[in-house]
Amino acid sequence: MLKSKHKWFGLITVVMFMTLILSACGNETALTKQNEYKQVKDKQEMIWGVKADTRLFGLMNIKTGKVEGFDVDMAKEITKRIAPNAKPVFVQVTSQTRIPLLKNGNIQAIIATMTGTPERAKIVDFSKPYFNAGQSLLVVKGSKIKSVKDLNHKGITVLGTVGSNSVLNIKKVAPNARVLQLQDYAQALTALKSGQGDALTTDNGILYGMSEQNPNTRVVGGTFTKEPYSVAIDKKQTELKRAINKAIDEIHHDGTYDRLVKKWFSNVPGFDWRTLLND
Amino acid sequence: MINILTTHWSDFVHGFGITLLASIIALIISMILGTGFAILEVLPNKFVNLVARIYIEIFRNIPLLVVTMFFYVVVTQFIKMNGLVAGTIGLSLYTSAFIAETVRAGILSVDKGQMEGARANGLTYWQAMRIIILPQAFKIVIPPLGNQFINLVKNSSILAFVAGFDLMYQGNEIASTTFDTIDTYILVGVFYLIITLPLSYYMRYLEHKLA
Numbered sequence: 066m067l068k069s070k071h072k073w074f075g076l077i078t079v080v081m082f083m084t085l086i087l088s089a090c091g092n093e094t095a096l097t098k099q100n101e102y103k104q105v106k107d108k109q110e111m112i113w114g115v116k117a118d119t120r121l122f123g124l125m126n127i128k129t130g131k132v133e134g135f136d137v138d139m140a141k142e143i144t145k146r147i148a149p150n151a152k153p154v155f156v157q158v159t160s161q162t163r164i165p166l167l168k169n170g171n172i173q174a175i176i177a178t179m180t181g182t183p184e185r186a187k188i189v190d191f192s193k194p195y196f197n198a199g200q201s202l203l204v205v206k207g208s209k210i211k212s213v214k215d216l217n218h219k220g221i222t223v224l225g226t227v228g229s230n231s232v233l234n235i236k237k238v239a240p241n242a243r244v245l246q247l248q249d250y251a252q253a254l255t256a257l258k259s260g261q262g263d264a265l266t267t268d269n270g271i272l273y274g275m276s277e278q279n280p281n282t283r284v285v286g287g288t289f290t291k292e293p294y295s296v297a298i299d300k301k302q303t304e305l306k307r308a309i310n311k312a313i314d315e316i317h318h319d320g321t322y323d324r325l326v327k328k329w330f331s332n333v334p335g336f337d338w339r340t341l342l343n344d
Numbered sequence: 345m346i347n348i349l350t351t352h353w354s355d356f357v358h359g360f361g362i363t364l365l366a367s368i369i370a371l372i373i374s375m376i377l378g379t380g381f382a383i384l385e386v387l388p389n390k391f392v393n394l395v396a397r398i399y400i401e402i403f404r405n406i407p408l409l410v411v412t413m414f415f416y417v418v419v420t421q422f423i424k425m426n427g428l429v430a431g432t433i434g435l436s437l438y439t440s441a442f443i444a445e446t447v448r449a450g451i452l453s454v455d456k457g458q459m460e461g462a463r464a465n466g467l468t469y470w471q472a473m474r475i476i477i478l479p480q481a482f483k484i485v486i487p488p489l490g491n492q493f494i495n496l497v498k499n500s501s502i503l504a505f506v507a508g509f510d511l512m513y514q515g516n517e518i519a520s521t522t523f524d525t526i527d528t529y530i531l532v533g534v535f536y537l538i539i540t541l542p543l544s545y546y547m548r549y550l551e552h553k554l555a
Contacts, residue, residue, distance in 0.1 A: 227516050227517065228520025228521070233521070245427070245507035246513070246516070247505075248505055256416070256507075258417075259417040259421055260420060260421060260424070261416065261417070
């Protein structure tokens with residue numbers, strides 16, 4: 066009896082120590098924050114978090130070993146305008162890792178198909194939007210579905226991924242449609258192609274990438290929600306935020322933006338890339 | 345936890361019903377197929393043995409998810425079927441391979457003299473199989489057969505992957521909308537127990553009664 070009590074004491078002490086150490090770690094990183102804008106100027110490099118698995122935005126080119134995409138080109142242009150000689154450095158992030166990596170200082174800015182939502186804005190700061198993202202629809206070529214209005218009928222099946230915001234949106238917009246939630250985008254696309262559903266819904270950016278890879282699919286109806294992508298930086302980096310906003314403005318004004326949009330989105334079949342330019 | 349149960353009661357009940365339905369249908373189909381292929385395996389005909397062998401090895405050695413996805417995305421292009429149908433077919437074929445092996449073991453464990461005695465008394469091969477061999481074989485394999493049934497109910501969660509609206513699918517949806525992941529999956533577990541525990545005890549009862 067006594068022995069087992071000792072064991073419990075030991076366990077509790079260990080757990081308490083671990084909690085203490087872990088919480089101490091958290092404090093330390095929060096204290097060592099510096100002016101990232103000055104860092105970029107001084108070190109002549111800017112560290113970006115980009116996606117490496119998203120077609121058209123940030124995708125690893127296996128031949129060159131470099132990440133390529135619209136986000137990556139935007140990051141290069143922004144870096145050039147903040148410090149003309151600075152070198153952009155790219156770190157691969159995912160939706161789960163990008164905010165932690167930014168908060169602990171591994172990266173200085175995120176440009177990774179990230180929408181500036183109010184919940185996220187509590188933890189990080191967002192620049193002005195740089196891409197007019199929103200929810201859209203992907204259908205098989207020749208489908209009678211032309212826009213989200215055609216979905217709100219009995220017998221229409223919409224495909225999405227489990228737990229995504231887009232699925233909740235479609236249930237509000239088209240309450241009569243049947244919604245099937247699949248495990249991931251690849252499965253949802255397979256289900257669309259094999260006729261298990263009439264339309265696939267998620268962000269337009271992801272759908273453009275799917276459509277470019279699968280020429281017999283089309284993105285239709287434009288966007289029916291507004292979820293524009295922004296650059297994310299850490300809180301209290303006002304100088305860096307101002308510089309990024311200024312750079313985005315310049316990119317729009319001097320025609321670089323049009324060039325980049327044309328470069329990445331003019332190959333999407335049946336899609337007029339010019340619609341991305343007017344907000 | 346009570347909160348989740350009350351607000352999503354209809355989702356849980358719907359999912360429970362689909363899981364129960366898919367399990368019962370798959371159980372009946374896999375029992376028939378399994379017994380059939382078990383008999384084909386022990387028939388004194390090399391070619392028939394080979395056919396049964398190929399069927400069993402294919403469905404026993406391919407993951408259930410692959411079999412189900414094959415029906416959901418490939419077969420559906422020729423014969424339209426939704427996630428529930430594709431999942432139930434996948435589940436039936438997969439489980440039938442295991443049941444066939446179980447029943448075959450039962451048939452082989454019945455003493456050879458039983459068949460010889462039955463034939464000597466004028467019964468045909470099929471009569472002997474049906475009246476003498478199979479009843480004894482099933483009695484022997486009730487415990488492993490019970491395992492297969494319970495596995496079948498649990499494997500029915502495969503329907504969640506092909507949007508079959510079963511218990512697991514509803515659980516995933518509730519968890520991802522309420523963010524109360526732990527409570528939701530505990531409840532899903534409890535609903536599965538409502539099916540599997542009585543099944544488990546019934547098989548135990550059968551075992552005692554028949555032994």
